[in-house]
Amino acid sequence: FLAACGGGNEATNSNESKEQVGGDAEKSAGAVEAKIGVIAWMTGSGAGYGEAITNGINLALEEINAKGEVKIDLVVEDSAGKQEQALSAAQKLINSDNVTGLIGPTLSTEMNVVGPEADLAGVPTMGTSTTAQGIPEIGDYIFRDSIPESLAIPAAMQKAIDKYGVKKVAIMYGNDDVFTKSGFDTMKATAEEMGLEILTIETFQKGQSDYNAQLTKIKNLNPELILCSALYNEGAVIMDQARKMGLTVPFVGGNGFNSPEVIKIAGDAANGLIVATPWFGAKEDAKVQEFVKKYTEKFGKEPDQFAAQAYDGLYLFAEAIKNAGEADRDAVRDALAEIKDFEGILGVMSFDEVGDIVMDPTVLVIDGGQFKLFE
Ligand code: PYR
Numbered sequence: 080f081l082a083a084c085g086g087g088n089e090a091t092n093s094n095e096s097k098e099q100v101g102g103d104a105e106k107s108a109g110a111v112e113a114k115i116g117v118i119a120w121m122t123g124s125g126a127g128y129g130e131a132i133t134n135g136i137n138l139a140l141e142e143i144n145a146k147g148e149v150k151i152d153l154v155v156e157d158s159a160g161k162q163e164q165a166l167s168a169a170q171k172l173i174n175s176d177n178v179t180g181l182i183g184p185t186l187s188t189e190m191n192v193v194g195p196e197a198d199l200a201g202v203p204t205m206g207t208s209t210t211a212q213g214i215p216e217i218g219d220y221i222f223r224d225s226i227p228e229s230l231a232i233p234a235a236m237q238k239a240i241d242k243y244g245v246k247k248v249a250i251m252y253g254n255d256d257v258f259t260k261s262g263f264d265t266m267k268a269t270a271e272e273m274g275l276e277i278l279t280i281e282t283f284q285k286g287q288s289d290y291n292a293q294l295t296k297i298k299n300l301n302p303e304l305i306l307c308s309a310l311y312n313e314g315a316v317i318m319d320q321a322r323k324m325g326l327t328v329p330f331v332g333g334n335g336f337n338s339p340e341v342i343k344i345a346g347d348a349a350n351g352l353i354v355a356t357p358w359f360g361a362k363e364d365a366k367v368q369e370f371v372k373k374y375t376e377k378f379g380k381e382p383d384q385f386a387a388q389a390y391d392g393l394y395l396f397a398e399a400i401k402n403a404g405e406a407d408r409d410a411v412r413d414a415l416a417e418i419k420d421f422e423g424i425l426g427v428m429s430f431d432e433v434g435d436i437v438m439d440p441t442v443l444v445i446d447g448g449q450f451k452l453f454e
Contacts, residue, residue: 110150113406116172118183121157124312127340135386139393149397165189179406187211187258203412207392210334211261215434222434228262231355233269238442245304247276249297252308254282262308262333310335315344322348355440357425358384370424391423
């Protein structure tokens with residue numbers, strides 16, 4: 080299945096890029112050519128992440144190849160949200176496709192196995208949605224352009240606490256995933272630092288469908304805020320079941336929870352979810368608005384943060400390849416590390432000494448079925 084799926088995507092993507100190069104042959108003369116591998120969660124309960132990520136990357140690819148300074152060929156592989164599948168995808172991309180760099184995988188859980196492999200092989204790797212603690216620290220070749228939970232969650236919690244005068248919280252988290260566990264660690268530490276009373280800590284697992292036991296316990300304790308570290312599928316079902324039992328307090332979630340899929344699954348029950356993110360599509364910024372317009376025209380829906388981070392992720396690679404002047408893995412790794420004040424749709428980006436992005440989060444809330452600025 081993996082080979083068939085990867086092969087299919089590869090064919091589509093290389094046809095696409097061939098067409099673009101063909102149509103722009105003169106401009107492309109002298110362009111630095113490079114192959115980039117993408118590992119994304121394309122099938123199953125988190126397919127919404129992979130769809131947004133590959134859409135964002137494909138839009139960036141079209142623009143970059145049309146400009147003609149760099150010619151990128153993409154090879155896309157599905158990880159299905161699974162460590163083993165992500166790892167075999169990475170091995171294929173690194174050893175058979177001989178990619179210059181990797182974008183992904185989608186989950187921190189997957190990056191924890193792909194990152195060491197890519198680092199050992201000396202393949203520059205950009206996580207565009209991996210926000211757990213310690214991801215860029217995996218090695219010198221591992222970067223990310225998504226802000227860590229350790230920055231995003233305290234920003235969202237602070238705003239929620241200021242606005243609602245919160246003193247008592249309940250925490251829920253998935254205890255079988257690197258990102259949801261890392262988000263929980265930050266939520267607990269931040270609540271303690273802020274002097275909040277933690278009424279209870281409840282856990283769940285991926286794919287769980289009934290959260291009534293945890294939510295009944297939480298409801299009986301009367302928290303003013305629920306801190307919930309979840310991927311969108313579990314998070315949306317939790318909110319739906321909470322609202323159905325009359326638990327109407329706001330939620331604070333992390334990166335994986337920040338997806339329009341939550342609104343699609345939970346409807347009005349998603350109202351009151353507070354998240355911090357570098358991406359806000361309604362920002363009054365020409366570059367942001369042009370991206371939103373093009374993306375919406377091309378894919379028939381608005382981009383989310385996963386699309387935006389992936390779009391900027393390919394641009395960061397294009398910039399590094401251009402500056403390196405060659406598709407050599409080491410040269411591109413060094414050029415990525417040297418990027419300073421790159422103007423993306425997420426804002427002005429630089430990497431710190433470990434390869435983590437330096438960016439300020441914006442706090443958003445779902446209100447009336449839409450993500451809005453939380454003020
Ligand atoms: C992560 O796995 O890091 C996400 O943010 C989804």
